[in-house]
Amino acid sequence: MRTASFITVHVGFNFGSKLQAIATAEVLKKMGYQPTCVNYVPPRVTYRRYWKQAITNPIKFPWRLIYYPILLVTGHGFDRYLNRYCKVSKPIYMGDNFKEKCPKADVYVSGSDQLWNCKHNEGNDTHYFFDGIEGKKIAFASSIGMTKLPEDYAKYMKEQLSQYRAISVREASAVELLKGMGISSTHVLDPTFMLDKEEWKPFASKRLVKEKVLLS
Secondary structure, three states: EEEEEEEEEOOOOOOHHHHHHHHHHHHHHHEEEEEEOEEEEOHOOOOOHHHHHHHHOOOOOHHHHHHHHHHHHHHHHHHHHHHOOOOOOOOOOOOOHHHOOOOOEEEEOOOOEOOOOOOOOOOOHHHHHOOOOOOOOHHHHHHHHOOOOOHHHHHHHHHHOOOOOOOEEHHHHHHHHOOOOOOEEEEEOEEEOOOOHHEEEEEEEHHHHHHHHHHH
């Protein structure tokens, strides 16, 4: 079976992030691939950032200290849920050698979610383009989340996406934005809408409902 490594914004303390990652994996399976979610943890959601922000703010520090155990339990619950239904690689952080740690695959998939939103990503996060990775690349229901891009970022995006075999985005505005760069793309649904009710049932068990109550 062909393999696919896909990178998305799966790290988050909400079921939306996890469900879109699971949906992406399920759609790739339907296309005949064995998917692995690239477990990239961007700086903005690391525990290091959590404590760095706390230390620099005397008012925020005690609240961060009190909330930390809850954060650990909640984070573990969400991660456990994702790992139950989706194959996830070992964690990869900004300082790591991305090319070395990224799971090797027949195809590298960027998407879905707003992984190309440079405001949300606090600048140009090159990992979401598989920069430095050699191989077949495609974009699947990727989101830009912006209607106008900084000039330097637009130039970088054009250079990277010229290496992609196929590009699909989940926003009509993204199609027009890429078209202005001379890049052709297809407008598609978010993968969460590509699965029907029956296909979602295995991921909405009574155990999940119980966990959702505990995490709320």
